[in-house]
Each structure stands twice: as C-alpha cells, then as structure tokens.
Amino acid sequence: MKIIHVTDTHLITPGMSLYGLDPYERLSACVADIRENHADAAFCVITGDLAHKGELAAYQGLRKQVDTLPMPCHLLMGNHDLRAPFREVFPQALRDAAGFVQHSLRLPEGDFLFLDTLDEGVNGGRYCEARLAWLRARLDEAGDRPVYLFMHHPPFPIGIPCLDVISLAEPERFAEVVAGRRNIRHLFYGHVHRPVCGNWRGISTSTMRGLNHQVPFDLVTVKPVPKSHEPPAYAVALISPDQVIVHFHDFLDRRTLVKRGDHYAYQA
Numbered sequence: 001m002k003i004i005h006v007t008d009t010h011l012i013t014p015g016m017s018l019y020g021l022d023p024y025e026r027l028s029a030c031v032a033d034i035r036e037n038h039a040d041a042a043f044c045v046i047t048g049d050l051a052h053k054g055e056l057a058a059y060q061g062l063r064k065q066v067d068t069l070p071m072p073c074h075l076l077m078g079n080h081d082l083r084a085p086f087r088e089v090f091p092q093a094l095r096d097a098a099g100f101v102q103h104s105l106r107l108p109e110g111d112f113l114f115l116d117t118l119d120e121g122v123n124g125g126r127y128c129e130a131r132l133a134w135l136r137a138r139l140d141e142a143g144d145r146p147v148y149l150f151m152h153h154p155p156f157p158i159g160i161p162c163l164d165v166i167s168l169a170e171p172e173r174f175a176e177v178v179a180g181r182r183n184i185r186h187l188f189y190g191h192v193h194r195p196v197c198g199n200w201r202g203i204s205t206s207t208m209r210g211l212n213h214q215v216p217f218d219l220v221t222v223k224p225v226p227k228s229h230e231p232p233a234y235a236v237a238l239i240s241p242d243q244v245i246v247h248f249h250d251f252l253d254r255r256t257l258v259k260r261g262d263h264y265a266y267q268a
Contacts, residue, residue, distance in 0.1 A: 001109045004034055004044040004071075005235035005246075007152075007190030008210030010080065011051050011058035018052055019227050023212040024061050026232055026252075030211055031065045033251040038236060039070045042107065045114065047190035048078025048152030049210070050086070059089035077101050077118035078152040078190060079125060079166070098130040104138045109239055110146030110185070113138050117153040123166040125153025125191075127174050136177050139184075148239075149178075149187045154207070156200045162225045163192045163215060175201060186244045188237070195233065195248055206246045209233045 014024040034044065044066075051058035066073040075093060077083065083101060087093065094103035100116040115135065117125035127135075139147065155171040157164040168174060178184055179201065187205045193215040195208045214230040231250045238245045255266040 001107075001239040002038065002041045003237045003239065004038055004041045005047065005150075005188050005206075005208070005237060006030060006044060006211065007047040007207065008049040008078065008193055008212070009046060009051075009062065010049055010210065010212045011061050012053065013055060013057040014061040019213045019229075021212050021229065023052070024065075026211045027062070027065050030232070030234055030251055031068060033249075034234070035068065035070060041071050041236075042109075043071050043105075043112075044069055044073040045150050045188070046073065046075050047150055047188060047207075048076040048118075049080045049190060050075060050078065051082070052080050054080065054082030054085055056085045056088065059086055063089050074103075074105070074112075074114050074150070075101075076114055076150060076152055076190070077116045079118060079123050081118060082120060083118065096131075096134045098134070100131055100134070102131065102134065104141075106145075110148055111138070111142040112148045113150065115149065115151040117151050117168060119169070125151075125166075125168040126170075127155075127168060132173060132177055139177070139181055142183065144183055147181065147184045149184060149203075150189070151187070152190045154189045154191060154205070156205075158192055158194070158196050158198075160192065160194065160215065160217070160219060161222045162218065163194075165222060166225075167191070178203070185239075186237075186246075188235075197246070204244060206235065206237075208235050208248045 102116040105112040119126035153168040155168040155174045193210040214228045216228040236247045257264045
C-alpha cells in the first residue's frame with residue numbers, strides 16, 4: 001500500500017508571496033509530481049497548516065489543486081488554519097460529533113485516524129477531553145487491527161527549542177490514551193518543517209520539510225521561529241504487514257540520473 005504525506009502548505013491568496021516564495025506555485029508543482037509519479041497511491045494526506053492566515057482564498061486555491069489528484073486527499077487542521085473558512089470551502093470534510101475536523105478511515109491494511117490538534121489563535125496544539133474521548137473510542141473499535149495516526153502537532157519534543165515550545169500541550173494526556181496500544185504502527189505529523197524520524201513510546205514517527213518555507217536546523221534559538229529556504233519535500237510511505245517505509249522526495253529537484261561508465265551521476 002502506498003500513501004502520500006504532504007504537510008504545511010501555508011497557502012495565501014494565489015499569486016502572493018510568503019517569505020519570498022510562492023506557496024501556491026509550490027503546491028501546484030507538488031500535485032503535478034504526485035499525479036505523474038504516484039497516481040497509484042491509496043490516498044494523500046496534508047497534515048495541517050493548509051493556509052497561512054486562514055484566508056478563504058487560500059482554501060479555495062487548495063481545493064482547486066487537490067481536486068485534480070487521482071486519489072482521495074485527507075486534510076488536517078494546523079495552528080495557522082481556521083475551521084470556519086475551511087468548512088465553507090470543504091463542506092464535505094468529515095467531522096466528529098463535537099465539530100472537530102477529524103475522522104477515521106478503515107481499509108484492509110488497517111485503521112487510519114486523522115486528528116484535529118488545532119487550538120485556534122495559539123501556535124501550540126491542544127487535544128482536549130472531547131477529542132481524546134473520540135480517539136479512545138476509535139482505538140477501542142480498532143481492536144487488534146493495525147492503526148496509523150496523522151496529526152499536525154507532535155506530542156513529543158524533537159530537540160529544536162523554538163518548535164518544542166509550540167508542540168502539543170499536555171502531551172502526557174495524549175500519551176495515556178495511546179499507551180500500551182501495540183497495534184499503533186506509525187505516527188505521521190507536520191508543524192516542524194524539518195525531516196525528522198524517530199520512535200516515541202514504541203511508535204515509529206516521521207515528518208518532513210513543508211511545501212513553502214522551512215525551519216533551519218537550529219538547536220539553540222527559542223524565539224522567534226527562524227525561517228529558511230531549504231527545498232520542499234513530500235513523503236511516499238509504503239505500508240505492508242511487517243513494515244512501514246517512508247521515503248522523502250525533493251520534488252523540485254529536476255536533475256536526472258544518467259549512467260556514466262560504472263556509476264550514476266546527476267544531469268540537469
């Protein structure tokens with residue numbers, strides 16, 4: 001099974017720039033690359049910060065792009081998003097009984113849970129008791145089936161101070177719900193604009209650079225959050241009964257590999 005993971009599109013009004021870059025142009029290039037090379041994916045997921053300021057025009061631009069994908073696309077809320085304009089453009093987006101933009105998807109390969117960690121007006125995330133109750137119920141329903149989690153804010157520090165201070169609030173409450181669930185096979189998240197892989201409480205985790213700007217590898221700065229122009233990427237996850245493999249793809253690298261004697265080299 002193949003799934004596509006995209007994160008932190010930070011869209012604004014199409015045609016406008018953000019930190020000297022064009023987020024809509026980058027999303028368009030990303031979607032085109034997915035269509036060309038990974039049309040066989042089961043689904044695509046964008047793990048939050050869909051819009052930079054929650055503008056209606058940004059969500060309209062997002063819809064124009066994701067509607068061209070040949071597979072379903074699941075959209076998560078990030079701290080830069082606003083639920084009301086998002087719902088106006090994506091009225092079909094699934095919500096739980098409390099109105100949070102989160103849902104579950106059951107496929108032969110397992111249960112895929114898409115979480116809403118948005119705390120509107122705050123950079124850090126929150127997963128309140130109502131959302132925790134929803135997650136607990138979905139995990140109970142899964143039984144022994146494999147479970148894959150998708151969320152914007154990581155529920156753990158990654159060692160970069162400016163990001164750790166705006167991660168998920170009260171992470172121990174989240175950890176209590178997933179503790180001991182040996183069938184949770186992987187946690188995909190966004191928010192940090194860095195390629196990061198690891199293991200948290202026995203669960204493998206991954207994220208990668210966003211589609212517009214990045215956060216540099218800075219282990220000292222606490223605030224403000226610095227920005228960089230490192231290249232964007234999306235992830236291709238390959239899921240089978242005994243493993244989860246995640247590849248990071250720098251989709252704007254247009255060089256091609258050509259064979260030169262006994263080795264390969266890049267050719268522009």
